[in-house]
Amino acid sequence: MAIATPEGxxxxxxxxxxxxxxxxxxxRGRLGGEPALWRVRxxxxxxxxxxxxxxxxxxxxxVKQALPYVRLVGESWPLGLARARFEWExxxxxxxxxxxxxxxxxxxxxQLYAIVMERLAPHIIMRKGMIAATVYPRFSEQIxxxxxxxxxxxSDLGMKAxxxxxxxxxxxxxxxxxxxxxDLIFTDPYMEHERNRWTSPQxxxxxxxxxxxLPLKRAVAWLKLKFLSEAQALIHGDLHTGSIMVTxxxxxxxxxxxxxxxxxxxxxxxxxxxxxxxYASQPGHEARPGERADYQEWILATVxxxxxxxxxxxxxxxxxxxxxxxxxxxxxxxxxxxRALEAARRTFVRRIxxxxxxxxxxxxxxxxxxxxxxxxxxxxxxxxxxxxxERRNLALARELVVEAxxxxxxxxxADRARIVARG
Ligand code: SR1
Ligand code: MG
Numbered sequence: 001m002a003i004a005t006p007e008g009x010x011x012x013x014x015x016x017x018x019x020x021x022x023x024x025x026x027x028r029g030r031l032g033g034e035p036a037l038w039r040v041r042x043x044x045x046x047x048x049x050x051x052x053x054x055x056x057x058x059x060x061x062x063v064k065q066a067l068p069y070v071r072l073v074g075e076s077w078p079l080g081l082a083r084a085r086f087e088w089e090x091x092x093x094x095x096x097x098x099x100x101x102x103x104x105x106x107x108x109x110x111q112l113y114a115i116v117m118e119r120l121a122p123h124i125i126m127r128k129g130m131i132a133a134t135v136y137p138r139f140s141e142q143i144x145x146x147x148x149x150x151x152x153x154x155s156d157l158g159m160k161a162x163x164x165x166x167x168x169x170x171x172x173x174x175x176x177x178x179x180x181x182x183d184l185i186f187t188d189p190y191m192e193h194e195r196n197r198w199t200s201p202q203x204x205x206x207x208x209x210x211x212x213x214l215p216l217k218r219a220v221a222w223l224k225l226k227f228l229s230e231a232q233a234l235i236h237g238d239l240h241t242g243s244i245m246v247t248x249x250x251x252x253x254x255x256x257x258x259x260x261x262x263x264x265x266x267x268x269x270x271x272x273x274x275x276x277x278x279y280a281s282q283p284g285h286e287a288r289p290g291e292r293a294d295y296q297e298w299i300l301a302t303v304x305x306x307x308x309x310x311x312x313x314x315x316x317x318x319x320x321x322x323x324x325x326x327x328x329x330x331x332x333x334x335x336x337x338x339r340a341l342e343a344a345r346r347t348f349v350r351r352i353x354x355x356x357x358x359x360x361x362x363x364x365x366x367x368x369x370x371x372x373x374x375x376x377x378x379x380x381x382x383x384x385x386x387x388x389x390e391r392r393n394l395a396l397a398r399e400l401v402v403e404a405x406x407x408x409x410x411x412x413x414a415d416r417a418r419i420v421a422r423g
Contacts, residue, residue, distance in 0.1 A: 032058025144309030202387030265355025273360030284380035361400030
């Protein structure tokens, strides 16, 4: 049965994209020349949407359109089109707060649920670069800037309560995408569910064990509660290496359709978890044992720098731009007050750190035992080698979730990842 869609909606194709853009004077001007000369390619390889790259003689744009179902699964899983509007709104907020780290949003079509945005070139999806063992020397500093700016300035530390509540209202209806996260990350992998899959039979024992692992399930339930209830900041909501485009010198964050007001640690943690998963996958891509050891060390250095850079920038913003309503400056005047406030800042970032480790672990588990897996592991053709990498990934993930509070700092996490990787 065909899925009902609002009047005026139709899924675009390579030909109809041209007709759609030709009606938009600003975009037409940007592309230049006659529409018949524009080159269009559908390049979407994510789980949900269509993505077109359109090149004209004078410029290019990217068009992203929501489909009324989950592309990864097919029409048997209908999905509302409204996510395109949430993505558009989030792109605008994030572009305002971190203009150099987010593609420029150009136009939103209310009927087609299609976003037209700056086309990033010669950027590639970071996950693909990491599978090919490419080093990105500026990545950690640039992503830390994105995280600190977008999360600080939408939290009660950097934004007035009235403004935050207005934004909260705008994103609160993004329930369908939040539910995907609630189910696929925090629920399904810990029970028998038809959506789950894993490298079988190699990991059958691991998939079984997780269902009876009470300390793990209890810790995950706390993380789920925090995800459901803690409206700390406007989070991207799906910040993995597939939502980041890179060149050697530039980092841009795309795809914020899962955006809503949630825990800051979810964004930071999902990113750290995906980096650690890439770390665990590297031996599976080696032609000779140890060939990627240096690259693995670069990943661990990146994990450390991302957290440390985020923490430093977030604290600096709090010290220099206390523009929100939380922690009124008037309550903390004088040297004792300043000391007390600094202690509170340290406590706050320590809590984000602990949350981040938990969310990192849950992201690593869901991509191994749940529905949607990562190309980092999926592109390892030999199932025995893949399963060996995935097993080490699961071992570290469990520690991050269950023992998050025991890790003194991010360096200890990187050290632990190295030890677990040795088996
Ligand atoms: C059904 S959508 C599966 C996953 O794709 C996105 O990248 C999100 O991570 C979501 O959980
Ligand atoms: Mg996405």
